[in-house]
Amino acid sequence: MRNNTRLWMVTLLVLGTLVFVGCGKKAAKAPTADPAAGGAAATAAPAAGGAAATAAPGAGPISNKLEVRPKGEELAFNPNEFVVAAGTEITVNFENTSVVNPHNWILLNSNSEELATKLDTDGAAAGLDKGYMPADLTNVLAHTKLLQPGEKDTITFNAPTTPGTYIFICTVPGHFVAGCRGTVVVK
Numbered sequence: 001m002r003n004n005t006r007l008w009m010v011t012l013l014v015l016g017t018l019v020f021v022g023c024g025k026k027a028a029k030a031p032t033a034d035p036a037a038g039g040a041a042a043t044a045a046p047a048a049g050g051a052a053a054t055a056a057p058g059a060g061p062i063s064n065k066l067e068v069r070p071k072g073e074e075l076a077f078n079p080n081e082f083v084v085a086a087g088t089e090i091t092v093n094f095e096n097t098s099v100v101n102p103h104n105w106i107l108l109n110s111n112s113e114e115l116a117t118k119l120d121t122d123g124a125a126a127g128l129d130k131g132y133m134p135a136d137l138t139n140v141l142a143h144t145k146l147l148q149p150g151e152k153d154t155i156t157f158n159a160p161t162t163p164g165t166y167i168f169i170c171t172v173p174g175h176f177v178a179g180c181r182g183t184v185v186v187k
């Protein structure tokens with residue numbers, strides 16, 4: 001009888017330990033589940049952000065009023081892409097908000113890097129007196145005058161009827177190669 005009682009106690013102790021271990025495993029599993037879920041959520045956000053940063057060209061809203069500004073004191077435009085509808089009349093409001101750099105804005109009739117480079121060279125050759133405007137404007141769809149810091153210019157032109165990407169450049173010497181450029185996407 002006494003041995004039976006001891007056997008039962010040992011059996012209960014073993015069972016109790018097994019139950020405890022079993023519960024312990026379950027309890028230990030639960031906390032790791034949350035960080036795992038959190039980790040998945042944390043990695044999802046940067047992935048979504050990366051997708052937004054590499055948006056396809058021409059994804060922005062279509063507008064017929066282009067507010068052209070330099071990007072602070074950088075030799076760049078912000079925004080550097082505009083989206084317009086084919087064949088519509090476009091107004092360009094260029095305000096040179098820089099307090100240091102002059103800029104101009106010249107839209108070409110293609111997205112040719114070679115042509116842009118040639119017109120940039122021609123503009124520099126034309127000199128400050130000509131507002132760095134290339135002598136031959138055959139491949140220029142529209143352009144503002146040279147704007148000194150704080151100056152504004154408004155021009156209008158008709159968007160090409162052919163959808164595509166058209167490059168605009170600034171021909172102040174050194175600007176184009178530094179990044180003073182962008183595109184007009186015609187849809």
Ligand SMILES: [Cu+2]
Pocket residue numbers: 075076102103104170171172175176180
């Ligand atoms: Cu410029």
